[in-house]
Amino acid sequence: MDKMILLKDDLSKFITELLKKNKVFAPIQSDDTILFDQITRPSEMNLDFCKSEIPPKNLLFHQTETLFKFTPGTKAKIESVDVDEKKVIFGIRPCDAKSIAILDHAFKGDYEDPYFLSRRDNTALVGLSCNKPEINCFCTSFDDSPASSKYVDILLTDIGDKYYVEMNNEKGKQLTEGMSNLFKHAKESDAKKKKEVEKKAVDMISRHQKTNGIVEKLDKIFENPFWKEVAFKCVGCGTCTYLCPTCHCFDIQDESTLTKGARVRVWDTCMNPEYTLQASGYNPRPARTNRVKNRIYHKYNYYPKNFDVIACVGCGRCIDLCPVNIDIIDVVTRAGEVKA
Amino acid sequence: MKENPYQPWLATIEDVREEVGGKRPIKTFKLKFQDKNVQNNFTFLPGQCAMVSLLGMGECFFAISSSPTKKGYIEVSVMKLGKVTTALHESETGDVVGVRGPYGNYFDVEGWKGKNLVFIGGGIGQAPLRSLINYIVDNRKNYGKLDVIYGARSSKDLSYKQEFDELEKRKDVNVHLSIDVEEDGWKKFVGFVPDNLLKVKPSPNNSIAITCGPPIMIKFVIQNLEKLGYTEDQIFTTLEMRMKCGIGKCGRCNIGNLYVCKDGPVFSYKQLKNIYGER
Numbered sequence: 246m247d248k249m250i251l252l253k254d255d256l257s258k259f260i261t262e263l264l265k266k267n268k269v270f271a272p273i274q275s276d277d278t279i280l281f282d283q284i285t286r287p288s289e290m291n292l293d294f295c296k297s298e299i300p301p302k303n304l305l306f307h308q309t310e311t312l313f314k315f316t317p318g319t320k321a322k323i324e325s326v327d328v329d330e331k332k333v334i335f336g337i338r339p340c341d342a343k344s345i346a347i348l349d350h351a352f353k354g355d356y357e358d359p360y361f362l363s364r365r366d367n368t369a370l371v372g373l374s375c376n377k378p379e380i381n382c383f384c385t386s387f388d389d390s391p392a393s394s395k396y397v398d399i400l401l402t403d404i405g406d407k408y409y410v411e412m413n414n415e416k417g418k419q420l421t422e423g424m425s426n427l428f429k430h431a432k433e434s435d436a437k438k439k440k441e442v443e444k445k446a447v448d449m450i451s452r453h454q455k456t457n458g459i460v461e462k463l464d465k466i467f468e469n470p471f472w473k474e475v476a477f478k479c480v481g482c483g484t485c486t487y488l489c490p491t492c493h494c495f496d497i498q499d500e501s502t503l504t505k506g507a508r509v510r511v512w513d514t515c516m517n518p519e520y521t522l523q524a525s526g527y528n529p530r531p532a533r534t535n536r537v538k539n540r541i542y543h544k545y546n547y548y549p550k551n552f553d554v555i556a557c558v559g560c561g562r563c564i565d566l567c568p569v570n571i572d573i574i575d576v577v578t579r580a581g582e583v584k585a
Numbered sequence: 586m587k588e589n590p591y592q593p594w595l596a597t598i599e600d601v602r603e604e605v606g607g608k609r610p611i612k613t614f615k616l617k618f619q620d621k622n623v624q625n626n627f628t629f630l631p632g633q634c635a636m637v638s639l640l641g642m643g644e645c646f647f648a649i650s651s652s653p654t655k656k657g658y659i660e661v662s663v664m665k666l667g668k669v670t671t672a673l674h675e676s677e678t679g680d681v682v683g684v685r686g687p688y689g690n691y692f693d694v695e696g697w698k699g700k701n702l703v704f705i706g707g708g709i710g711q712a713p714l715r716s717l718i719n720y721i722v723d724n725r726k727n728y729g730k731l732d733v734i735y736g737a738r739s740s741k742d743l744s745y746k747q748e749f750d751e752l753e754k755r756k757d758v759n760v761h762l763s764i765d766v767e768e769d770g771w772k773k774f775v776g777f778v779p780d781n782l783l784k785v786k787p788s789p790n791n792s793i794a795i796t797c798g799p800p801i802m803i804k805f806v807i808q809n810l811e812k813l814g815y816t817e818d819q820i821f822t823t824l825e826m827r828m829k830c831g832i833g834k835c836g837r838c839n840i841g842n843l844y845v846c847k848d849g850p851v852f853s854y855k856q857l858k859n860i861y862g863e864r
């Protein structure tokens with residue numbers, strides 16, 4: 246697909262053009278946190294970051310979402326909600342964009358999740374390569390790159406005084422229709438520069454997870470005491486799952502008065518003991534060991550078995566933010582070394 | 586928006602039957618979809634489940650306890666345990682519920698044609714078996730010998746009494762009821778369901794055994810079936826995990842890489858031996 250150049254001075258114009266036809270979500274600074282939110286002007290963005298503390302998955306899979314509204318009682322009625330709205334996520338990192346491709350598997354399949362998938366269809370991803378990976382980044386352990394264009398519609402890479410722009414598909418092209426004055430065709434030297442920038446970023450990634458044969462290995466060590474040792478420190482706060490860009494568990498609850506209500510879904514976490522607690526009082530995953538193990542297995546064994554892809558993109562958020570330093574790079578690498 | 590699997594159809598409670606009283610009562614609800622087309626298109630097989638909700642209270646996953654051969658309605662049998670099941674027990678004829686489904690896999694009623702079938706149930710586990718038994722009885726000529734083994738703590742705790750009376754009258758079905766402790770006037774077996782199974786001693790030849798009930802009962806039933814010579818692919822059961830979505834999305838009901846809501850609830854003992862994961 247087309248390789249273009251966007252001058253840095255023209256970035257604002259590009260965003261302004263996007264804003265004319267779309268809701269645009271981009272990284273913003275909110276107190277100490279970088280997160281994605283809707284912007285109305287280019288100046289509201291903050292592009293000086295490695296990863297947003299809160300991944301942009303919440304733009305497609307809302308933390309709280311009304312599934313439908315209803316009137317309870319004998320004259321019960323159900324009222325659908327509409328979720329079709331065009332939007333652009335600008336500045337999404339390649340790892341977070343991959344997480345959305347991973348989530349596609351969970352939300353597609355025998356039953357299609359209309360909320361996630363409608364938003365997905367109506368959302369264009371304009372990615373921004375990561376030039377400054379941090380200490381716990383390990384996307385390269387999954388053969389991906391901080392400048393991968395695989396999972397976005399358009400990828401921008403900062404190559405100094407301009408952005409190298411990869412138009413990845415029709416969706417990307419359509420998005421930039423009528424903006425040809427902003428984009429010039431890239432030269433050989435620009436492509437070379439992108440490669441250099443990419444290599445520099447890849448070289449900055451210092452930590453690596455050994456994932457070779459991990460699926461088969463996990464099959465053999467489910468009962469191993471190793472997991473008890475791993476989970477020992479966990480306080481069950483759920484941070485690692487709430488902030489993971491590939492976690493998709495949710496709870497469904499009714500919120501209602503006598504005359505009207507809504508069925509809502511909210512993010513949930515398998516790190517919470519109530520998650521599997523049955524009405525009879527029986528709980529199949531009563532201990533933290535069970536739950537920590539479920540998180541790791543879900544990503545490195547169950548998901549690959551069901552969808553042929555590891556459900557971790559190596560963003561490192563769960564490592565950065567775990568209050569007791571449980572480190573998934575270390576856990577998985579060591580699991581690979583445990584004697585079965 | 587796309588078709589929405591989370592949005593239930595409305596159904597009216599046509600009838601409520603009290604099956605069992607006491608501390609953990611069970612009631613059977615007869616539900617009829619308000620939309621005729623929905624009712625006609627709602628086809629299922631024994632073992633499949635439905636997500637039933639009281640708008641404002643929440644949703645629960647139940648085995649459909651009526652047989653697909655009974656058209657025009659579905660039934661669920663509900664044990665009163667927590668929030669939604671308690672509210673359901675307070676519901677009456679004419680009240681409206683939400684229903685979505687059918688969900689999950691089913692008993693292999695096609696593959697079992699020509700076989701002898703042994704049903705071993707206890708507690709609320711009899712709900713999916715009731716659907717299966719009634720289906721088989723309504724297609725009686727397709728199957729071999731039928732043994733129905735079912736038990737409860739006391740005679741008051743036995744569900745589907747009328748239906749069992751009818752079944753007992755039939756010459757082509759062998760019913761073996763039991764209660765756990767002695768009672769005046771009880772002439773049938775006294776003892777636990779797994780022990781009754783050993784007494785009935787159904788032959789494993791060309792047979793399939795299906796057991797649903799409390800986990801502890803299932804454990805001993807399977808042990809005893811193996812004693813009787815049943816192999817692991819002749820034994821079937823259903824599993825339970827806490828659920829929310831019922832369609833393999835919310836992540837909650839996994840055992841290993843399988844989701845009970847969509848890949849289950851019916852499993853052969855052979856399958857169970859090969860999957861790991863807490864349950």
Ligand SMILES: Cc1cc2nc3c(=O)[nH]c(=O)nc-3n(C[C@H](O)[C@H](O)[C@H](O)COP(=O)(O)OP(=O)(O)OC[C@H]3O[C@@H](n4cnc5c(N)ncnc54)[C@H](O)[C@@H]3O)c2cc1C
Pocket residue numbers: 522523524525634643644645646647648649662663664665666667668669670671709712713824825826827828829845850
């Ligand atoms: C495959 C399958 C078939 C079932 N068939 C029947 C049946 O035929 N009859 C019957 O009485 N019960 C059945 N159950 C159990 C029934 O779903 C729970 O007892 C019921 O959901 C409890 O809801 P509650 O609101 O009263 O309890 P609460 O403890 O208040 O539970 C809150 C919510 O958690 C979920 N939940 C809690 N426990 C369970 C559980 N054990 N299984 C699934 N979801 C749960 C439900 O969404 C429930 O609304 C079945 C469960 C499964 C998994």
Ligand code: SF4
Pocket residue numbers: 485488489490491492544556557558559560561562563564573
């Ligand atoms: S498991 Fe951790 S490193 Fe992997 S995607 Fe989730 S938060 Fe990122």
Ligand code: SF4
Pocket residue numbers: 478479480481482483484485486516566567568569570571
């Ligand atoms: S963030 Fe750390 S302490 Fe919190 S649940 Fe995850 S592993 Fe446990």
Ligand code: FES
Pocket residue numbers: 827828829830831832833834835836837838839844845846847
């Ligand atoms: S109930 Fe949601 S995945 Fe099974």
